[in-house]
Amino acid sequence: MNPLFTYAKRATTATLLAGGLLTAAAQAADEPPMTLSGSKIAAQSGATIYQSICQACHQADAQGAQGAGFYPALAGNMKLAAADFPVYVVLNGQNGMPPLRGLLDDAQIAEVVNYVRSHFGNHYQDQVTAEQVAAKR
Amino acid sequence: MELTSGLTRRQVLGIIGKTAGVAAMYQAMTALGYAGESTEAATRFALHGAPKDTSILILGAGIAGMTAAYELKKAGYSVKILEYREKAGGRCWTLRGGDTFTELGGATQKCEFDPGLYFNPGPWRLPYNHYGILHYAKTFGVALEPFIQVNYNAYVHSNKAFGGKPVRYREVQADYQGYMAELLAKSINQGALDQEMTLQEREMVIASLKSWGALDDNYHYGKTISAAWRRGFEVNAGGGLMPPEAASQPLARRELIESAFWKRIITGQLVEFQSSIFQPVGGMDMIAQAFARQLPGTIRYNAKVTNIHQDERGVSVQYTDTVNGQALTEQADYLVCTIPASILAQIPMNVGAPMQAAIHSLPYGASSKVGLQFKRRFWEQDDFIYGGISYTDLPIRSISYPSTDYGHPGKGVLLGGYTWEGPNSYEFTAMTPAQRVQKAVEYGAQIHPQYKTEFDNGVAVGWHRVPWTQGCYGQWGDDEHLREQHYKNLCDIDGRIVLAGEHCSHIPAWQEGAVLSAQDAISRLHAKIVAQQ
Ligand SMILES: Cc1cc2nc3c(=O)[nH]c(=O)nc-3n(C[C@H](O)[C@H](O)[C@H](O)COP(=O)(O)OP(=O)(O)OC[C@H]3O[C@@H](n4cnc5c(N)ncnc54)[C@H](O)[C@@H]3O)c2cc1C
Numbered sequence: 001m002n003p004l005f006t007y008a009k010r011a012t013t014a015t016l017l018a019g020g021l022l023t024a025a026a027q028a029a030d031e032p033p034m035t036l037s038g039s040k041i042a043a044q045s046g047a048t049i050y051q052s053i054c055q056a057c058h059q060a061d062a063q064g065a066q067g068a069g070f071y072p073a074l075a076g077n078m079k080l081a082a083a084d085f086p087v088y089v090v091l092n093g094q095n096g097m098p099p100l101r102g103l104l105d106d107a108q109i110a111e112v113v114n115y116v117r118s119h120f121g122n123h124y125q126d127q128v129t130a131e132q133v134a135a136k137r
Numbered sequence: 138m139e140l141t142s143g144l145t146r147r148q149v150l151g152i153i154g155k156t157a158g159v160a161a162m163y164q165a166m167t168a169l170g171y172a173g174e175s176t177e178a179a180t181r182f183a184l185h186g187a188p189k190d191t192s193i194l195i196l197g198a199g200i201a202g203m204t205a206a207y208e209l210k211k212a213g214y215s216v217k218i219l220e221y222r223e224k225a226g227g228r229c230w231t232l233r234g235g236d237t238f239t240e241l242g243g244a245t246q247k248c249e250f251d252p253g254l255y256f257n258p259g260p261w262r263l264p265y266n267h268y269g270i271l272h273y274a275k276t277f278g279v280a281l282e283p284f285i286q287v288n289y290n291a292y293v294h295s296n297k298a299f300g301g302k303p304v305r306y307r308e309v310q311a312d313y314q315g316y317m318a319e320l321l322a323k324s325i326n327q328g329a330l331d332q333e334m335t336l337q338e339r340e341m342v343i344a345s346l347k348s349w350g351a352l353d354d355n356y357h358y359g360k361t362i363s364a365a366w367r368r369g370f371e372v373n374a375g376g377g378l379m380p381p382e383a384a385s386q387p388l389a390r391r392e393l394i395e396s397a398f399w400k401r402i403i404t405g406q407l408v409e410f411q412s413s414i415f416q417p418v419g420g421m422d423m424i425a426q427a428f429a430r431q432l433p434g435t436i437r438y439n440a441k442v443t444n445i446h447q448d449e450r451g452v453s454v455q456y457t458d459t460v461n462g463q464a465l466t467e468q469a470d471y472l473v474c475t476i477p478a479s480i481l482a483q484i485p486m487n488v489g490a491p492m493q494a495a496i497h498s499l500p501y502g503a504s505s506k507v508g509l510q511f512k513r514r515f516w517e518q519d520d521f522i523y524g525g526i527s528y529t530d531l532p533i534r535s536i537s538y539p540s541t542d543y544g545h546p547g548k549g550v551l552l553g554g555y556t557w558e559g560p561n562s563y564e565f566t567a568m569t570p571a572q573r574v575q576k577a578v579e580y581g582a583q584i585h586p587q588y589k590t591e592f593d594n595g596v597a598v599g600w601h602r603v604p605w606t607q608g609c610y611g612q613w614g615d616d617e618h619l620r621e622q623h624y625k626n627l628c629d630i631d632g633r634i635v636l637a638g639e640h641c642s643h644i645p646a647w648q649e650g651a652v653l654s655a656q657d658a659i660s661r662l663h664a665k666i667v668a669q670q
Contacts, residue, residue: 032564034532034561034564034576035532035559035560035561035564036530036531036532037297037530038560039559039560040560041560041563041564042560051567052560052563052564052567053563053564053567054567055567056503056563056566056567056599056601056602057241057566057601057602057607059241059242060242065241065242065243065604066241067221067241067603067604067605067607068221068441068442068476068480068604068605068606068607069479069480069482069483069484069607070483071241071607093500095479095482095483095497095500096477096478096479096480096482096499096500096501096607096608097500098500098501098502098503098608098612099500103559103560103563
């Protein structure tokens with residue numbers, strides 16, 4: 001990914017927020033639902049699941065982040081080539097990343113893995129199914 | 138233990154160490170009162186007799202790192218701390234007006250609270266039985282005040298119960314207790330427990346239930362004056378020609394049970410939340426500041442550790458100055474590392490496979506907190522809630538009112554949301570800070586409509602976005618298997634390196650865990666060093 005492009009995109013978001021220009025309507029359209037009951041995330045589509053959980057650490061643009069440690073980028077990440085790997089990581093966690101098996105059902109994990117593998121500069125065509133996720137639990 | 142032979146404790150330890158090894162020596166130290174067998178011993182903790190010119194490097198200036206530094210210095214070691222942040226305390230942290238915080242992802246918040254108002258994004262309360270952390274707070278002269286955990290006049294709320302109208306905690310507690318007493322008394326009277334108890338015992342139990350539940354002479358819980366003394370009156374007793382007191386109508390039993398509101402009355406009964414429970418006056422980081430004052434010139438700030446290496450001669454730690462980008466190295470004889478495992482897992486360090494596996498196996502839990510400033514303390518002025526916690530099943534989970542400055546006429550800051558694990562913790566962390574504040578105001582207004590007109594400004598922290606912890610706490614969880622497999626390997630000394638911190642304790646997500654872990658780690662390290670002399 002072109003670093004200049006990333007920078008420009010971030011700056012735009014920041015400016016919008018700082019200026020309070022983001023209208024309520026625009027926000028509502030983008031916003032994933034908040035969970036109002038139960039132990040599973042309410043969001044159902046790949047994009048909204050990503051925005052509800054993964055984005056907390058991997059960030060909105062999937063570029064990851066750097067502080068005293070780091071969150072890896074999922075954007076353009078070669079390790080996503082085999083769908084089994086992200087399915088395994090989401091179910092079981094990796095280092096500080098908690099296992100998310102309790103927050104997401106099989107269909108949700110399939111949705112979000114398919115989403116990440118086909119966005120953020122990842123272009124993997126094959127899809128993983130809820131049944132395949134269930135087999136890995 | 139009495140020592141009658143005239144040998145000093147140190148000499149005794151030296152002999153045991155040389156003849157019987159480190160494990161035996163550690164046991165002896167426990168008996169001699171150096172290391173803690175009971176957590177109360179934390180108040181008497183002291184090490185003595187560091188071998189001359191022995192240096193110990195500490196990584197991280199949180200509560201664990203500073204406990205280690207303070208005690209090792211007193212024992213005579215030469216001590217230095219490397220700390221990533223620009224100040225001491227780690228998770229022991231307070232945000233006040235003028236402070237800024239930049240989270241992972243780059244969003245920067247500037248706290249705009251009025252002078253004197255604050256918000257603790259992390260630790261906020263200190264139970265009386267956390268002997269270690271209270272010991273240091275008292276030793277360093279940190280002023281403490283009561284933290285109101287249980288407030289009978291605070292609310293319990295759910296949109297799925299009582300038409301979404303908040304009810305008072307005292308009503309939930311009194312009514313739940315009353316109905317349970319009634320049910321039990323009835324079933325005893327109907328002979329359901331005749332097999333369990335003798336007649337005499339049954340009579341005693343029924344008498345106790347009548348008193349415990351405020352039941353009437355028919356063992357019924359209802360709209361009576363004695364119940365009103367628990368749950369509150371419809372009309373309070375007054376003076377002069379004011380109307381006489383009147384009993385209030387209890388909540389409907391079935392709805393109360395189905396609401397699950399009774400869950401809320403257990404929290405304050407747990408030993409970690411029982412009275413007395415405290416907070417430092419002015420913010421939790423008063424403890425961090427007090428620790429730092431005990432360690433002048435010891436802490437190297439803005440130091441991001443990037444590599445940890447040990448060999449026969451000592452330890453060598455590479456770090457980057459986060460201000461100017463300079464790469465630097467620090468050497469010492471031994472190392473106490475308190476960097477959270479979430480981050481340590483990403484730093485190369487040559488320790489054995491068991492410790493390495495342990496570090497890589499510990500996930501970090503999720504939590505978020507929102508601090509909101511309002512133009513006036515409406516919770517006191519309109520709702521008569523002074524400190525304490527209201528509970529809700531909305532995504533904000535709870536609202537906590539400041540346990541300080543009661544009756545103050547100016548602005549006030551409350552905790553407008555505190556999520557712990559579960560979907561909402563991730564959802565709040567995934568938002569921008571502005572969205573978190575906006576959501577907390579939106580949901581809180583369902584309990585306190587005053588939010589709509591009185592909201593002033595806010596700050597919000599999602600702990601996985603905190604650059605120096607990447608999470609709230611080491612999540613050993615209920616999976617005993619994880620602890621069984623890795624906990625001892627995480628805590629055991631590996632060559633010249635020992636780990637300490639909240640994650641190396643059986644008290645996760647409490648500062649007490651950090652203190653006790655540090656005391657225990659340095660006791661074992663000291664034993665090893667002395668034994669090798
Ligand atoms: C939301 C929340 C609520 C809590 N509530 C309470 C409570 O009410 N009462 C209570 O007692 N406890 C509470 N706790 C727990 C308490 O905050 C922790 O247990 C304790 O502060 C941990 O101390 P520590 O020294 O182990 O770790 P930390 O405080 O995290 O210290 C580790 C230090 O290492 C530094 N570091 C990290 N990476 C590097 C690096 N690469 N190089 C150099 N330095 C580095 C960090 O900056 C930090 O200063 C709460 C915690 C949270 C998050």
